[in-house]
Amino acid sequence: MKREEVVVPGEPLCIIEEFFPGKGTKASNDGSIYSIYVGKPSFDFKKREVLVSPFKKVENVRKGEHVVAEVKDLQDKIAVVQIIAKPNSGPLKYRRTAVVVSKKGEPLDNAIGIGDIIIALVSNILNGMYTLDIYAPSCGVILAMCSYCRATLLLKGNSLVCSRCGRKESRRITHDYGNINKLFQIMGWGV
Amino acid sequence: MMTESKEIKLIDEEGRRVDGRKPDELRPIRIEAGVLEKSDGSAYIEVGRTKIFAAVFGPREVHPKHLELPDRAVLNCRYHMASFSVDERKPLGMTRREIELSKVLREALETVVFLEEFPRTMIDVFVEVIQADGGTRTAGITAASLALADAGIPMSDLIAATAVGKVAGTLVLDINDIEDKYGEADMPVAMTPRRNSIVLLQLNGRMTSEELKKALEMASQGIKKIYQLQIEALKKRYSVVSLEE
Numbered sequence: 001m002k003r004e005e006v007v008v009p010g011e012p013l014c015i016i017e018e019f020f021p022g023k024g025t026k027a028s029n030d031g032s033i034y035s036i037y038v039g040k041p042s043f044d045f046k047k048r049e050v051l052v053s054p055f056k057k058v059e060n061v062r063k064g065e066h067v068v069a070e071v072k073d074l075q076d077k078i079a080v081v082q083i084i085a086k087p088n089s090g091p092l093k094y095r096r097t098a099v100v101v102s103k104k105g106e107p108l109d110n111a112i113g114i115g116d117i118i119i120a121l122v123s124n125i126l127n128g129m130y131t132l133d134i135y136a137p138s139c140g141v142i143l144a145m146c147s148y149c150r151a152t153l154l155l156k157g158n159s160l161v162c163s164r165c166g167r168k169e170s171r172r173i174t175h176d177y178g179n180i181n182k183l184f185q186i187m188g189w190g191v
Numbered sequence: 192m193m194t195e196s197k198e199i200k201l202i203d204e205e206g207r208r209v210d211g212r213k214p215d216e217l218r219p220i221r222i223e224a225g226v227l228e229k230s231d232g233s234a235y236i237e238v239g240r241t242k243i244f245a246a247v248f249g250p251r252e253v254h255p256k257h258l259e260l261p262d263r264a265v266l267n268c269r270y271h272m273a274s275f276s277v278d279e280r281k282p283l284g285m286t287r288r289e290i291e292l293s294k295v296l297r298e299a300l301e302t303v304v305f306l307e308e309f310p311r312t313m314i315d316v317f318v319e320v321i322q323a324d325g326g327t328r329t330a331g332i333t334a335a336s337l338a339l340a341d342a343g344i345p346m347s348d349l350i351a352a353t354a355v356g357k358v359a360g361t362l363v364l365d366i367n368d369i370e371d372k373y374g375e376a377d378m379p380v381a382m383t384p385r386r387n388s389i390v391l392l393q394l395n396g397r398m399t400s401e402e403l404k405k406a407l408e409m410a411s412q413g414i415k416k417i418y419q420l421q422i423e424a425l426k427k428r429y430s431v432v433s434l435e436e
Contacts, residue, residue, distance in 0.1 A: 006426045009303075009340050010348030010385040026347065034385070036305065036345040038425050055429045056232070056343035058250060058309075093231075094251035127261050128311030 006055075007035040013050050019043060024052030059093055061086070063125050066139070068186055069098060069132065071116045077102045079112055081132065087119070090188030098122075098130035111172035115145035117183065119174055140174040142183055154178065199373055201358040209370065210239070214363045217353065217413050218326075222333070222424040224341045230317075232342025234424070236334040239367055240324035245334035247342040250312035264309035268297035270331055272320040292328050299332050299352075299381050299391040305345040314344060325368035329354050332381045332391065337421055341428065350390055351417040352381035355406040357398060362406050364413045378403075380410035384418040387411075 007013065012032045013025060021027045022044070024037050035041065037054035044051065061067060061083060069081040079100040085091045100120060102108035111134060112118060120132035120139050134140055144153040144160060151164035155177050160169050176182045201209055208214065218239030227233035230246035237243075253259035270292040274281050285293075296318060304314070316339065318331040329352035336350035356366035357376035371377050376396025382389050389407075398406060 006429045008349060008422050008425050009346035010383065011422075012385070024345075028386075034347075036347065037343060038340050038429055054343050056341065058231075058343050094249065096252060128259075128309070 005041060006038065007041050007052060008038050009034075009036055011035050013041055013052070014043075019048050019050040022047075022049040022051040024054060025050055061092075061096060061122055061125070061130060063122050065122050067098075067120055067122060067132065068142075068183075069100075069118050069120055071100075071112050071114050071118060072097075074109055074112065074114050076107050076109065079108055081118065081120075083130065083132075085187050087186045090186075096130060098132050100132045100134055103135055110170050112141055113144060113147050113169065113171065115150065116141045116171065117143040119186075134172060138174060140177075141171040142174050142176055143178065143180075144169070144171050144173070152178075199369065201370060201373060202361050202363075206361075208358070208363060210367060212363075214361055215409055215412070217365045217416060218367065220417060220420055222337065222417075222420045224337050224424045224428040230338075230342075232338045232340070232344070234334040234337035234341060236330050236337075238326055238330045238365070240322060241320075241326055241330050242322040243327065243330050243334050244317075244319045244321060245331065245338040246317045246319075247314065247335075247338045247344065248317075249314040249342075250309040250344075251315070253311065253313040258313070259311045262310055263306040264304075264311075265313045266297050266301050266304060266306060266316065267313050268293045268300065268316045268318070268335070270296050270318045270320075270328070272323060272327070276320045276323045292331070295328060295391060295393070296332055296335060299350060300335060300339065302388075302390045303336065303346045303348050303350055303383060304339060305347070308345055314339075323368070325366055325371045326354050326379075328352075329379050329381065333417060333421065337424060340425060348383035348385050349418065349421050350381050351384055351414045351421060352379065352391065353410055353413040353417060354379040355410045355413075357396060357402065357406075362402060362409060364409045378406055378410070380407065380414070382411065382414045384414055 012034050016031045021033045025033050035052045039052040039054040042051050067083045068085040069083045071081050073080040083096045120134045121136040123133040124131040146162035149165045153160040154163050221237040223235045226235045232247040234245045316335050320327045332352040353365050355378045356363050356374045358370045358374035378394045381391035
């Protein structure tokens with residue numbers, strides 16, 4: 001039996017001459033490298049780098065990840081959405097506001113509508129502001145709402161038709177459009 | 192006040208305090224990390240009869256939006272005493288003292304948290320005093336720093352705190368409620384033990400410069416002991432026993 005090593009914030013790990021400070025560590029003015037998390041330290045002897053992997057990770061959305069979002073507001077070239085989940089890790093505890101920017105020359109209201117659930121790629125993060133791309137592969141609207149009566153739009157052939165009022169609308173849809181099971185699976189609700 | 196102080200006898204002939212401690216002795220301390228399930232990080236501290244919970248939520252989006260900062264996270268601290276924490280029922284709302292202590296806590300914690308890692312977000316720190324018997328702000332800071340570490344928030348160091356008081360002309364460590372009320376001075380000190388830097392220093396009452404130096408030395412010694420208990424609490428929470436291959 002062996003007890004795993006645990007380091008706490010501020011705990012010195014080594015000195016700067018021995019290893020480079022990697023993820024989860026910082027170098028102090030006196031030349032020592034200390035941990036910034038409660039975590040497990042590891043020493044990479046090939047790269048001469050010391051790392052600390054935290055036991056509890058702060059919920060984060062990173063550039064290049066796919067996310068599920070709900071459209072909150074829509075203008076010609078920009079839409080405000082709320083990131084609600086990550087496909088592999090389920091719903092987020094804390095929702096984040098992000099923007100979807102239209103492709104050059106294409107109005108966004110042909111691609112998404114208010115209340116729609118979209119799958120998008122995080123294309124940029126700048127100072128805590130998230131920009132999403134719905135034109136990336138396997139991205140787009142997974143569930144759309146009629147802009148008049150808020151009923152679900154059903155996919156009939158190549159067009160989206162409102163299940164209540166019969167209105168036809170256009171969206172940039174994913175190949176999984178209307179697959180509620182898939183959406184539930186992404187959200188981690190199970191079916 | 193002075194007459195009451197003589198009646199209570201804060202230091203006896205043997206140099207013992209009202210609760211039987213030596214002047215440089217801390218009250219019995221119990222610290223636990225990760226005690227609350229719903230929060231992202233939490234801690235519980237008992238210092239003598241003082242009992243405090245601390246909980247951390249976030250980083251989360253800032254509401255209202257105008258409070259958010261483009262380059263760093265906002266640390267939102269709330270120090271609150273439960274209505275049943277003191278002898279006479281405390282009204283539910285935030286008192287002037289609680290608002291001030293929330294600010295004091297925030298300023299102390301801001302020195303160790305890497306807020307620039309989470310721009311445009313807010314980290315909530317709730318400190319709830321369940322039972323108060325002196326030293327609630329220092330115990331609150333100790334618990335809050337532990338809760339932040341437990342939440343996985345990057346920090347340069349933990350913060351440990353205690354208070355030094357002056358009762359019947361003697362400097363005493365970790366004063367309790369009676370010593371605080373009838374003593375001559377109260378000096379809460381919070382430090383980052385590894386870097387040995389002071390992040391909170393307040394003084395209520397009067398001390399000579401020599402007394403101040405001695406009080407800081409006493410506080411430093413007490414803080415080192417509290418820091419060891421903080422480390423033990425975190426290591427106890429996260430240590431995993433694995434089978435050796």
